Amino acid sequence: SYVLTQPPSVSVAPGQTARISCGGNNIGSKSVHWYQQRPGQAPVLVVYDDNDRPSGIPERFSGSHSGNTATLTISRVEAGDEADYYCQVWDSSSEYVFGTGTKVTVL
Amino acid sequence: QVQLVESGGGVVQPGRSLRLSCAASGFTFSSFAMHWVRQAPGKGLEWVSLIAYDGINKFYADSVKGRFTISRDNSKSTLFLQLDSLRAEDTAVYYCARDGARYFDHWGQGTPVTVSS
Numbered sequence: 001s002y003v004l005t006q007p008p009s010v011s012v013a014p015g016q017t018a019r020i021s022c023g024g025n026n027i028g029s030k031s032v033h034w035y036q037q038r039p040g041q042a043p044v045l046v047v048y049d050d051n052d053r054p055s056g057i058p059e060r061f062s063g064s065h066s067g068n069t070a071t072l073t074i075s076r077v078e079a080g081d082e083a084d085y086y087c088q089v090w091d092s093s094s095e096y097v098f099g100t101g102t103k104v105t106v107l
Numbered sequence: 108q109v110q111l112v113e114s115g116g117g118v119v120q121p122g123r124s125l126r127l128s129c130a131a132s133g134f135t136f137s138s139f140a141m142h143w144v145r146q147a148p149g150k151g152l153e154w155v156s157l158i159a160y161d162g163i164n165k166f167y168a169d170s171v172k173g174r175f176t177i178s179r180d181n182s183k184s185t186l187f188l189q190l191d192s193l194r195a196e197d198t199a200v201y202y203c204a205r206d207g208a209r210y211f212d213h214w215g216q217g218t219p220v221t222v223s224s
Contacts (some may be wrong), residue, residue, distance in 0.1 A: 028217065035152070042202055042214040043144075043152065084143035086152055096142070096154035096168065107148035 002091035004030055004099035014045045018074040020102045022087035025068060030089045032070040038083045046085075047072060074104070082106045109133040109213040111203050116218030119193055129203030130187040136184035137161075138187055140206035143177060143188045145199035146217075155197075156188065159204070171197075193222045 003024040005023040012018040022032065032050050035043040045054050050070075060075045063085035074081055115127040122147050128139070143155040156177040157166040160176050163175050176189040204211035 031209065035211070037152075042216050043211070044208065044214070045207070047211050048207060048210050048212070088152075088210060096144075096157075096209070097167065098152040100155070101151045 002089070002094040002097050004087055006085075006087060006099040008100075008103045009105065011101045011107055012074075012077045013107045014079060016077055016093065018077050018081070018104055020072040020074075020085050020104065021068040021088075022072070022099045023068055024067075024070070024089065024097075025098075026068045027068055027070050027089065030091070031043055032063060032065050033088045034072045035086045035088065036060075036081075036083045037086065043086065049073055077104075077106055079106050109205065111200065111205065111213060111215030113121065113215045113218035114170045116201065117219045118223060120224050121194060123130045123193055125190045125193065125218075125220060126187040127190065127201055127203075127218055128212050129188075130216045131184045131186065131203075133153075133213050134205070136179075137181040141179060142204045142206060142211060143175075143186075144204055144214075145197075145220075146202070147196075147199045150199075155201070158176055158186070168182075190220065198222050 034047040036046045037043040046057050046061045062073045064071050065099040085096050110132045112130045119125050140159050142157050158177045162179050176194045178187045198221050200217040202217045203212040203215045
């Protein structure tokens with residue numbers, strides 16, 4: 001089965017840049033999507049198809065990927081960005097796969 | 108605006124059944140495939156099931172295949188998940204989500220299911 005690995009936690013000061021990695025075999029060949037889940041809330045799509053943003057999502061959120069790693073970048077981090085973040089891909093053998101999740105802490 | 112409202116969760120004994128519902132509004136329900144995704148307490152997200160826009164094609168995660176059944180009523184803009192032969196490891200918050208072409212573009216607030224004797 002296809003596995004996506006994320007770091008358990010990332011800490012960042014307000015105004016700085018947070019980078020969240022998502023590792024998977026040849027993930028660069030797949031479309032990668034990212035979700036934000038604030039405590040006690042449902043997930044929200046923040047990036048789809050590698051680097052597109054749904055309406056209402058700030059430009060501070062961007063995605064990239066190549067080789068075996070995808071990255072969600074949050075620029076000019078704010079206190080409201082503190083949340084769990086999950087990457088996700090579709091794989092022909094495993095269907096819909098989520099990453100292990102990363103907790104972003106704003107210092 | 109898109110709204111998805113789940114209901115039907117609760118506490119149930121192992122081996123028993125439960126039926127979850129998801130009422131959709133704010134979009135043409137019959138034009139979209141729909142999913143169920145779950146999250147065990149303190150754990151990550153796990154895709155559970157997908158149903159095509161017309162209800163014909165259905166797909167399941169291996170962990171629930173043969174025990175869960177997804178269905179929909181397009182006349183009532185409602186998605187369902189029948190949970191049979193429940194196990195302790197099925198304890199989770201169950202979310203319905205709209206399909207956005209192999210991703211999930213809108214989510215409901217979730218309904219909790221606890222399987223315990």
